[in-house]
Amino acid sequence: MVEYNALATGTEGARHGEQPRIILASVSPRRKLLLEKLGVPFQVIPANVAEDEVAPEAPPEIRVERLALAKAEAVFRDHPESLVIGADTVVDVDGRSLGKPRDRDEAVAMLRLLSGRHHWVHTGLALVGPGVRRTGHESTRVWFRPLDDREIEAYVATGAPMDKAGAYGIQEQAASFVSRVEGCFFSVMGLPLARLAEELRAAQAELARGAR
Numbered sequence: 001m002v003e004y005n006a007l008a009t010g011t012e013g014a015r016h017g018e019q020p021r022i023i024l025a026s027v028s029p030r031r032k033l034l035l036e037k038l039g040v041p042f043q044v045i046p047a048n049v050a051e052d053e054v055a056p057e058a059p060p061e062i063r064v065e066r067l068a069l070a071k072a073e074a075v076f077r078d079h080p081e082s083l084v085i086g087a088d089t090v091v092d093v094d095g096r097s098l099g100k101p102r103d104r105d106e107a108v109a110m111l112r113l114l115s116g117r118h119h120w121v122h123t124g125l126a127l128v129g130p131g132v133r134r135t136g137h138e139s140t141r142v143w144f145r146p147l148d149d150r151e152i153e154a155y156v157a158t159g160a161p162m163d164k165a166g167a168y169g170i171q172e173q174a175a176s177f178v179s180r181v182e183g184c185f186f187s188v189m190g191l192p193l194a195r196l197a198e199e200l201r202a203a204q205a206e207l208a209r210g211a212r
Contacts, residue, residue: 091166
């Protein structure tokens with residue numbers, strides 16, 4: 001469990017030295033589940049960001065950082081008393097970024113591309129709060145075993161790939177596709193927990209210094 005002091009519900013509490021409440025700027029059920037594992041109370045408020053307009057030409061690992069920051073900043077503007085967590089995940093195959101599939105045909109195409117080879121999963125992380133602006137990313141290498149069209153199409157037919165970068169979720173049925181993982185497993189799910197715990201502690205220290 002990450003130690004984080006009793007959270008304030010507004011600016012008045014923050015003025016008296018209490019830690020601001022935490023907001024997760026994402027509606028991803030996987031990120032919500034992972035953040036719950038850290039044992040800190042938080043609220044979910046989705047960010048309204050035009051993702052296609054954020055650093056479209058940047059390398060994937062840099063773009064996810066900027067997207068995470070854009071999401072955190074968008075929510076922080078409306079909740080300036082809070083500490084906002086933003087995150088973004090992309091699958092990277094030889095420099096080609098795979099986001100969420102637009103339809104089932106694209107999901108099938110993505111899984112065929114990932115079959116029998118390795119790829120990278122980059123998750124950007126940002127924390128924005130009063131006097132806090134922290135960013136970073138985690139990159140994890142994932143290997144898929146060879147997949148045949150029948151199992152790809154069966155998985156896509158479940159609908160599970162449609163809200164996931166690269167058209168798969170490592171924590172569900174697609175776990176059987178994965179033969180090896182090198183790096184942070186939870187980052188592949190959408191939130192690098194060890195890195196986030198470190199960033200939360202660092203943010204808490206920055207907040208404490210700012211309150212003096």
